[in-house]
Amino acid sequence: EPEVTQTPSHQVTQMGQEVILRCVPISNHLYFYWYRQILGQKVEFLVSFYNNEISEKSEIFDDQFSVERPDGSNFTLKIRSTKLEDSAMYFCASSENRKGVGYTFGSGTRLTVV
Amino acid sequence: GNSVTQMEGPVTLSEEAFLTINCTYTATGYPSLFWYVQYPGEGLQLLLKATKADDKGSNKGFEATYRKETTSFHLEKGSVQVSDSAVYFCALSGNGTASKLTFGTGTRLQVTL
Helix, strand or coil: CCCCEEECCEEEECCCCCEEEEEECCCCCCEEEEEEECCCCCEEEEEEEECCEEEEECCCCCCCEEEECCCCCCEEEEECCCCHHHCEEEEEEEECCCCCCCCEECCCEEEEEC | CCEEEECCCCEEEECCCCEEECEEEECCCCCEEEEEEECCCCCCEEEEEECCCCCEEEECCEEEECECCCCECCEEECCCCHHHCEEEEEEEECCCCCCCEEECCCEEEEEEC
16 A cells, blocks of 8 residues: 655754655655644644645744655655754645545654754 | 544543544534544554545444534444554544645543453
8 A cells, every 4th residue: 555654753853953854745646744743732734735835834834844845756844943842743644636535644753852 | 713622531441342432523614524543653544534424434343424413523433452542533624725634632542451
């Protein structure tokens, strides 16, 4: 079964550093998403991406965040200057269409900011 | 905006007990409804879904019925197993350009022998 692949599985970074979280969505999917889950809390939407631009973003997705699809396969989330409160599990997802057909999550990247 | 309310956990049951996890939602239009499961240390897996009123989603013995009149999507299983121990998230997707998911807070299920 096709998978969404995320790397790394765990990243530790110092406060103020930039991090890039990487995702390889399912190859025929057109819609891409990032979510985050702070430990013990609910999963929160960050951003959706379609046709090489952001479709929607949440209030969490402020200027320190950016997303990019640098080539035909990767989808990245960059956090420019990490804060302690950015520590969370970050999930990438992709879907075939805007109705969410085939919506599939990756296994997540655990980001720890120290 | 859209929102999902789940019953507070943790829920502790003995093996073979009946499970209900309540979920209600607020949304405009006709959302699709989902249950996701997260096993310890793992990501989110789709458990079941329903895309229109009165649809019943089912998988691995779990089921949930989309009730528009009560805006609910309660998860049920007739006989739980220890291996069902996980966190269960109710979620909905709206009708936007790209279907973001709105999640509930999650309900931890612990099944004991």
